[in-house]
Amino acid sequence: MGQKVIEERGLKRLSYGLIVLTLALLTAALSGVAYLSLQSFERVLQPRLEAKAGVVASVIGSEIDRALAAGIPLEELRGFQPFAAAILEDHPEILKIELRDSSGQTLFASSEQSVPAEASWNETVAVGTAGAEAGRLAVAVAPGYVTDRLREIQAEILVILLVALFLTFEVLLVVVAMFVTEPVRRLSHLMADGERGFFRHLVPGETRDEIGRFAAAFNRVVRREQERFAALEEAFSRLRPTAPPELSALMQDLGERLRPEARPAAATEGSIADVRMPLFLFFFATELSRSFLPIFARDLYEPLPGLSYELTIALPIALYLFLVAILTPMAGALAGRFGSRLLFLLGLVPTGVGLLMTALANDIAMLILWRAVNAVGFALTTIAALDYIARAAGRSRRAEGMAIYTAAFVTAGLCGTSIGGILADRLGYHATFLVAAAVTLLSAFMLVINLRDRGTSAMGGGVRLRLADFGTVLANPRFQLLILIAAIPTQLLTTGYLFYATPMLLDSVGYSTSVIGQTMMVYFVVMILMGVPMARLADRVGRYRLFAGAGLLLAGLAAMLPSSLEGSAHFALWVALSMGLVGVAHALCIPSQGAILLQEADRVGGDRRTAAISAYRVLERIGSVLGPILAASLAALYGYAWTIGLLGLYVLACGLLFTAISLLRARGGASAVN
Amino acid sequence: MRLSVKIAVYMVGIIAFALLLLTYLTNAKFRSLQEEVEQSRFLVLALDVKTTAERGLALGLTLEQMDNLGGILHRLVETHGDILSLVILDQQGELLHLAGALPDDSGLSSGLERLQRPERGGDDTLVLSNSRSFGLMVPLLNAFGQQAGVVALHYDRAASSALVRQVTLEQLRFGLAALLLSCVAALLLTGWYLRGVTQGFARLTRLVEGRERQAPVVGGLPADDLERRFQVVHQQVGELEAKVEKAENALARR
Structure with a gap:
């Protein structure tokens, strides 16, 4: 069994290639949608900006009309420049206002700055007295104002790209592991048995993809030989007392090679990768509130008996960490009793309920209570995940297992903190907790479809x-x-x-x-x-x-x-x-x-x-x-x-x-x- | 389901997540920008009325005495179709001048109460909003900087909501089109990229099923590795079959 089971370089190349493909598609899709959205925003908002420019012009126009009515000639309105410039301070989308005479000649302007050729001019407002037009006001609207304003969310769009990048790594590494690496590893282990002439195990989980079809074909060969051997064994059992020794030896040899084993081969059971996606989603849900939890606590503050203001608003975080610290060693024993899959699922219940109820909390006492419930969920879930990893990885791949756990935690920290901040900014704190509760549900779903029950705990025996x-x-x-x-x-x-x-x-x-x-x-x-x-x-x-x-x-x-x-x-x-x-x-x-x-x-x-x-x-x-x-x-x-x-x-x-x-x-x- | 399709589904999932976030984010920004533009347009008008009214107050007139205000309000409501109502209230909330039809849920009394709170700056504008209309309340200050009344402007948000709906639908169309294209591209590209793996396993399956003959394998993909090793396994199966056959024959002779 000392043989290398998988061509690892080929598999890594495969994962990285798929990541590059996804990133290329992602960038193209996001750029395309961002560009088209921007075009749409410009088309809709530009006329509104021009309408606003018209209103500003009409307000300035009425002041000029008043001056003209008082007998001041248009050419003598020297106060126009500071007056118009002061008005423009409140309207950044307007570049310039010009007061023109009836021949279209500019008499005064809000500033000396030149206006780009692509700027649109609103020249609808006329000024004058007693119905006689003395001149017009021309207002220039900045051409790229909408684009400039959308630059304000440039950082957030970059964050989305960055999060998507890390998500791509996280998800595709799991997907390639789930659909390619692990099935090939299982096949490879059985192939190693086959190379020594042993065919006692079948490949578990025959899927309908190309690898699954190969596994099914391989299983058919093994099953065929096992069935033939079973028939032989039955016939041989009738003859056993009189069977010649060489036939007995042959049957024994065949039995060692072909007799089916009830337990699947250890190496072909579930893999570490199975837990990665539910674990990532779980961490993501808990990290969504990272960027605003203390602010949320402060906003919900009400005096609690015997507690200072500072201690009260720090309590939702401190108590959570305290409970996680003391419950984690206890949760280890539960992993032995319930098995890691069930414990993970059990842990998701207080997590989901805690997040949901936090979303509905409207005072600090409720927040503290539901954060404590969340801590119970966190302790149970992380211990269940570590237990699963410990058993799926075995001693030889324990470091790899821990690396997967840490990667899920840190990547979820990155994605959760940034996306949580954006969501809280737009939807509010309460709604972000609701999103977190929904992500917990998704984690439970992924857990149900991905994780197999692995029997007794690795930690139970520790x-x-x-x-x-x-x-x-x-x-x-x-x-x-x-x-x-x-x-x-x-x-x-x-x-x-x-x-x-x-x-x-x-x-x-x-x-x-x-x-x-x-x-x-x-x-x-x-x-x-x-x-x-x-x-x-x-x-x-x-x-x-x-x-x-x-x-x-x-x-x-x-x-x-x-x-x-x-x-x-x-x-x-x-x-x-x-x-x-x-x-x-x-x-x-x-x-x-x-x-x-x-x-x-x-x-x-x-x-x-x-x-x-x-x-x-x-x-x-x-x-x-x-x-x-x-x-x-x-x-x-x-x-x-x-x-x-x-x-x-x-x-x-x-x-x-x-x-x-x-x-x-x-x-x-x-x-x-x- | 084919391997490439399974992987493509996850790729599209990530793209869908990012598109959803991007669309949501840009749409939220558009909404706030659009609201800001609309609001500032009407604020210009409300401030113009405020300037006129405060000019009168500075001359020692009361708001009630400014007969010209009613005319100005009516003219503005006629010129700007989106304006539902323009009113001037005194400090007690009594309606002094009105143009247009005041919305049922105008929120004027609560707005006035909020404007009169001591913690508010005397010159702060108050924004009122409900499902059908937006409102602005601008305090009127006398020559001593004390509040003497309020200009309140309500405008219809139907046109603005229609615009937002139109842009949101457009964005959804762009997003769905991008997702659809990404879906097709992901399926094609993944299929193309994984062809070595999938063809290798398909060949391996045929080999196991005896539908294809063994050939020397060169390459570094998982199926190639397994195929190379399957040659040994195949040999072992052959040997095992010979042993089984031998045992069968021996048993048959008995």
Whole structure:
């Protein structure tokens, strides 16, 4: 079985080719529709703009009529220029107004600027006294005004393209895996058996496509031989006492090769790719509110007994993260009882209900309650997905499985945050939660059609987390160092700055949720682009502590950027830059923290190694829970920009401490060796 | 369903999602732009009435005493067919001058109450909107900057709604046409692009079914790989069949 089962290069080429094809079609379709829509808008709006220009001209005309009636000659209306220029300030679509005499000669104009040849002129308003026309007003309407105004949504259109690009990657990789890679992998495994002369399994899931037809043909051959063998076996059983030894040996050999096995071959069961689409949709649904959740909480604020304003509006995020942290280890046991498919489906129920009820929430208490329900759903679903991946991937493909999980989460973060922002801007917060609930339903649908039940849990048989494991981790100085000055600050910055303070900060300076979503999206884009290369670089260099320290330092510095640039022009761009830099920093330090964790866990060794890792993962979430609470409390005193700066300063200090201790330890280790 | 069709369905799904978002986004922008243009056109007229009225107020006349205002309002309503009504109210909400027919749900009293709230700037314009009409309420200020009344203009949104409907339908047509073209293109291109894979598997199927003879395989596609390996499998099947036949013969002899 050591044989390579699939021509991987060919399959990769196939996926990338299909992605390129889709992107080409996508770009053509979007460009075409955008162009035609623009033409349509211009055609409809231009006459309306000209009508408006006519109204402006008539208003100016009535003033001129009044002046003429007072006996001031047309040629003496020297105040026309400032008067008309002041009126035009409120009407950007009007380029220029000219006062012309009866021969068409321009006497006065609102400005000296030249008007492009393609501008349309409205010359319908005449001025004069007692019915005698003394001259006319000519108003020039800007030719590309509609196009210029539509440029305001240029960034949003680019976001749609970017989201579609990542969606194409996500969906087509899944589709190629589902329809080509996995069926070929299954066939290939059975083919490997066949090459050794064993035909005990059939290819599961005969589809009606070309691969499925081949699988059916292959199954027919296997079935034919198995049926022949079954008939032989029946005849042989009647003869058995008198059968010659060579015939018995032959029958035994044939039995080993042809007797059908009730259980399908492990390698031919469901694949990791099956869970990717429902998982992506689930994450997408939960991420749709990322860009506005704190703003939504603030808008619904009503005093709650015993809770300060800051704590109350941070609670929907903080409680959610707290519940996810404490429920996730418990959900592991449920995976063993229900199986991952059923648990995933069960998890989608509180998720969908929570999102739906959040859409209907009209006070903060309801929001907190339904976010808590969502947290239950999140814990159940993510554990179910991880359990499914663990079993479908087996030990040999566990890293690939985790990569699929992370990719689904980060890509959904990117798509959900940006699209959620746009939807909230246009439809409102409540409606965006309704969309999220609908996407959860779609996820459940994909789950039902894609995922097969895989029996008992991989996690059920795993090492269970005990309270003593937390003690092991907390008593170990190496774990203490990693948790307190690396993992918790990283998590704290993620939830405190990125997920809580950013929407509040940008909203406070007047940016729309659409812009907030686009700004937050930068973090996810950078994580997608830099995550794997940085992790590979860290593996190659092998100095994980250096990478973890550098990441913390960069994250701290990046977070100090908004406070130092508060009030500057294009502030959202600076925040986006800060987000991008935090993304680079996290790409540097998060995989390295993981690698250090594995090294430290190896020191623990034995059967508690995995439990120590789980305990660490629970403990690091203290940072996630504290992030929004700390950010909200600090913001009440210093405002959001300075709060982010202070969080950055804290992370920077942790980074310096981590680097210093790591260097001292490295030097201590080296001198001990010397 | 053919492999290329299955994959094309997902490709078209992504394109449909992006088209839907793009159409929605551009349409929303068009609606707001169109509303802005319409509103600003009528605001110019309302502000012109305001200038005239405030000129009178500055001269010490009350709004009631300005007889010429009624004529101005009537002329404007006659000239601009979209205007449903133009009215001037005093601070108590009493209707002083009216041209046109005031819509049933004009919202004037609640609008006046909102305009009089202390937190509003004295010169703020209030926009009223319902399913059939749009309205603008512009406060009239006396020489001391105090509110003395309001100019209210209601205009019919039927023409504007018809335009929006027309453009939305056009956009839907463009979107559907683009989707249809993308669908055809996706089917053709995927079919063409996957022909190596699908033909390979079709040949492999014929080979398994014994409808085609084995030939040397060159290429890097999945079916080629499987076909190369199927040659060994085929040999194994042959050997196995020989063994089965041998066993059958042996049993038959017994």
